[in-house]
Structure formats: C-alpha cells, structure tokens
Amino acid sequence: MSGTAAGTRPARPAGAAPAGADPLAAALRPVRSGNTFEETVQRVLQLIRLGLVREGERLPPERELAERLQVSRVTLREALKVLQDAGRLEIRRGRYGGAFVRQAEQDAPSGDGAELRRRAELLGDRLEDTLLFREVLEVGAAELCAVRDTGGEEERRLRDCLAATAAAGLADYRSQDTRLHLAIAELSGSVSVAAQYAAVRSTVNELLDCIPLLPPNLEHSERQHTELVAAILGGEPDRARAVMREHLAGTAALLRGFLA
Amino acid sequence: MSGTAAGTRPARPAGAAPAGADPLAAALRPVRSGNTFEETVQRVLQLIRLGLVREGERLPPERELAERLQVSRVTLREALKVLQDAGRLEIRRGRYGGAFVRQAEQDAPSGDGAELRRRAELLGDRLEDTLLFREVLEVGAAELCAVRDTGGEEERRLRDCLAATAAAGLADYRSQDTRLHLAIAELSGSVSVAAQYAAVRSTVNELLDCIPLLPPNLEHSERQHTELVAAILGGEPDRARAVMREHLAGTAALLRGFLA
DNA sequence: TTTCATTGGTACAAGGCTATACCTTTGGCT
DNA sequence: AGCCAAAGGTATAGCCTTGTACCAATGAAA
Structure with a gap:
C-alpha cells in the first residue's frame, strides 16, 4: 500500500510521541469553537x-x-x-x-491577584500563546504602519488617539490605550491583523482588568506611546518595532509578575 | 440622552464617510464565515x-x-x-x-496567468490583506523562533525540513517549502500563529499553483532558506527577520508581477 | 395630547447540524 | 476458505439556527 499519510497502521504504540508531533496539527483544528x-x-x-x-x-x-x-x-x-x-x-x-x-461589579477590588489567577488558569496553555500572538501582531503592525502611513487622515487619527490616552484618567486609561493600539493594528492595512488583534486584546484586557493600574506604570506607558507614534509618523519602522516590543514586554512582565 | 455609542441619530447623511471609519469595525465582523x-x-x-x-x-x-x-x-x-x-x-x-x-487537473498548464487572475479577482481586497498578514505572521514567527529555539529536537526538525526542500524536485518543492515555513510557525511557540499561518498559506498556495516554478527562483529561494535556518539556529533574531522579509518579498513580487 | 418612528419582544415554520446506532464492503491473516 | 477488524454508507430523532412576520413599548416632536 503506497498511500498512507495518516494511516494508523494496525496498532501504534499509544505512549510514545511520534517524534515531530502531528504534522497535520496546524490545519486539523476545530472548524467551530462552540455554537x-x-x-x-x-x-x-x-x-x-x-x-x-x-x-x-x-x-x-x-x-x-x-x-x-x-x-x-x-x-x-x-x-x-x-x-x-x-x-x-x-x-x-x-x-x-x-x-x-453596565459597570462590571468587582467582587474583589483588591489587587491580590486571586481573580487574575483564576482567569489565567481558565486560559491554561493559551495564556502564553496569547502573549506571543499579541507580540507578533502588534510588532508587525507597528512596523507596517511606519512603512505605509502617509495619509493626513491617518496621521490625525493616530495623534487623536495619542492625545486621548494622554488626557485619560485612571478609569479611562485602559480603554484609550486599547483604542490607540487598535488604531495601529487597523492602520497596518490588513483587516486580518486588526481583527485578530481585537480578539487577542480582548483576552488580555480580561486579565489586565484584574490588576490595579498604577500612575507610575501609566506614565511610563505614556512615554512609550509618544515615542511609538513619533516613530510611526516619522517613518522609522525599526524604531517603531523596537518601541512596541519593549512596550509589550512591560505588560507581559506585569502579568507574569502577578501570576508568579 | 447620554449613551449613544452607535446611535445612528434620526438620519445620517448616507454618503459622507464618518471620518475615522467605524470604530467598532474590528470587532463587529461575522461570527461565522459560511455554514x-x-x-x-x-x-x-x-x-x-x-x-x-x-x-x-x-x-x-x-x-x-x-x-x-x-x-x-x-x-x-x-x-x-x-x-x-x-x-x-x-x-x-x-x-x-x-x-x-488525486491530482488536481490543470485545465491550462500554461503560465499565462489567466487562472491566477481569475482566482486573485475572487479574493478581491483580501489579496493585499493576505500578503500583509502573511508577512506579519512569518516575520514574527522567524524572530520568535530565533529567540526561543534551543531544544535539540526542534533543531533537528528544522534541519530535516531544510534538507527536504534542498532535495526536492520541481514537483515537490512547493510542498516541502510549505512544510519548512509551517515548521517555523509552529516552533514560534504560539499555536495561534501556526494556525493562522496555515490558513493564510493555503490561500497563497492556491495562487502560487497557478504560476510556473522556475529553477532560478527555486535556487534563490533555497539559498534564503539556508540562511534563514542558520539565523534561527544561531539565535540571531534580527537576521532571521530580515532574511524572512526578503524571502517573502520575492514571492509577493512574483505574484504582483504576474497580476500586473 | 396625539402621533409615530424606533427599538425590543414573541411566534412559527423550514432547514442545518449533531449524536447514535447499525449496515456494508474490503482485504490481510489465520 | 473463512474470519474479522477497519473503513465507508445509511437512517432517524432531536436540537440549534435562521428567516419572516407581527406585536408592544417608549419618548421626542408636532
């Protein structure tokens, strides 16, 4: 018999991994994730x-x-x-x-990370996946953005978002930050990048909403936003990418810190 | 009335774009794309x-x-x-x-690009989106891979894939090339990156299958593959990224050339 | 005060998808 | 030659999803 790509011959030793994992794994995933x-x-x-x-x-x-x-x-x-x-x-x-x-009622407004741990556990393996996927999308989007961006309208949108985050208070910051990042994802020119980022960021926000937002973090974040937008509008893809990566590393470290 | 995020007040001038597009566009996309x-x-x-x-x-x-x-x-x-x-x-x-x-019968084995143009037209706006999304995913994956990759097993898998592409003939090349790139996407450590890449690459292959594969292109591609794997295994993220981007630019240029 | 456009609420029939159980075919092995 | 495990083929009942039509409530504007 010549053709037998996935043929599980009569009996394959169930324990031993096939060394190289399942080559079809990337494509053979659920068509629908729930109803x-x-x-x-x-x-x-x-x-x-x-x-x-x-x-x-x-x-x-x-x-x-x-x-x-x-x-x-x-x-x-x-x-x-x-x-x-x-x-x-x-x-x-x-x-x-x-x-x-309506406002989501916070059972435990404390920043002890109990709720965070609960949600992170719910994500399981997908937490690391989420953070990595997010990095790929955002760093890539920032770079594309810096290469593409030329239109005056797009420049205005970025500046507006930046101004909004700068003016935002603690209560409003996460929202404005998300909008800025989403704007960058959209201005990358790829609808897919924007859509995937929206999904991933939604997951990240679910986690971030469990930990307190401190003014020092906020200020640091704002400085990076400013530099990021400058790099994008200045047409400096390398710098945009570097700043974005560092910016994201901060968030990731924050989350990992609370989870450790 | 205070709350009216999406309220289309009595009547909005239907022609003029709302300047800044729909802010909900990234999230409000079809839950399912077909049955x-x-x-x-x-x-x-x-x-x-x-x-x-x-x-x-x-x-x-x-x-x-x-x-x-x-x-x-x-x-x-x-x-x-x-x-x-x-x-x-x-x-x-x-x-x-x-x-x-079974082998897909090619109605027109010629490389005149008629079939390519037909399929590209079917994609419409999504062609550019596909190419951009692909770039974001692959460049990001290559970089992550170069940072992460350490395990001997993973190194072996990459080397095996590289050897397979080098040994592949014209008929087999696309398949082996896809496997190598898919391996990199998987070794990035993010299941999402691998899954999205599989989907996007599938679309790209559909287009590539319409144009002839020339030995010169193949050789050039192989040199880049070798350098790419070297950069990844050598732990040089910047080089990995640069090589990958150039590698992809070749394919994109090829496609755009046939479509122009 | 009345009007009425807008928005949520309800009902029903048709089609799509699933789960489960069972039947049929094939070809290597005893 | 016969057995039988693995794979495709078929049937049915039930739930999920949709499309369509119509009802009910609300509050700004006439």
Missing part, C-alpha cells in the same frame, strides 16, 4: 472589554448587530439575554432604548 | 493545498477527521463528497480504504 450562541456572547463581550462601547453607552440596535455579526436576531437576543442576566447589560425597550453597558 | 459544511470543505482543501496530505496519500479516517475538526461525521461526509465529485479525492471503501488525494 453560534456562545461565540456571539464572546463577540459582544469583546466590544465591552475593548472599551469600544463603554459604561453607559449602548450597543447598536439588535437588527443592526445581528446583521453585522451575520447571526440571526433570535440567537443574538439569546446572547444579550445572558449578558443581561449576568448584569453586564441593561436592556430598555422603546424608541431610544437598546442594550446599555 | 459548517462550507468551512469543512475549506479545511480539507487546506490539508491538500498545504501539501500535508499529498497526491496518492489518504486523509485520516472519517471518524477521526470529524472529531478533530469538531464536526459531525455527516457534515464531514458531505464535504468529502463534494471534493470527490470535484475530482480532488478518490474514496475507497473497506479496510485499508479511505479518502485518497
């Missing part, structure tokens, strides 16, 4: 975690949201219902009604 | 396009494939049926049977 309902819940949560729709603001109307997510309104409503029951949304009827974001 | 059946077809095609299961070889048994893709066997079978009807698979019953990969 539509679950994924829809995560998508809506993503909007909130990224700070794209903030406390007190409302989501787009059900019909619009359902169409943009390519999901039936029924399924979307189930997702919204769950988030309402979880206290993350307040749903009001009638014109000028809608789904309004 | 399970379609995505399953693409996944199986991916295995073939990546050369992970080559001509004459067979796919894993239906039951195993269905479980790994997290899809019901019924749906998987529908996908296989389509590929069988399309002449890409030959399905044989009985023990030692299975779904065997």
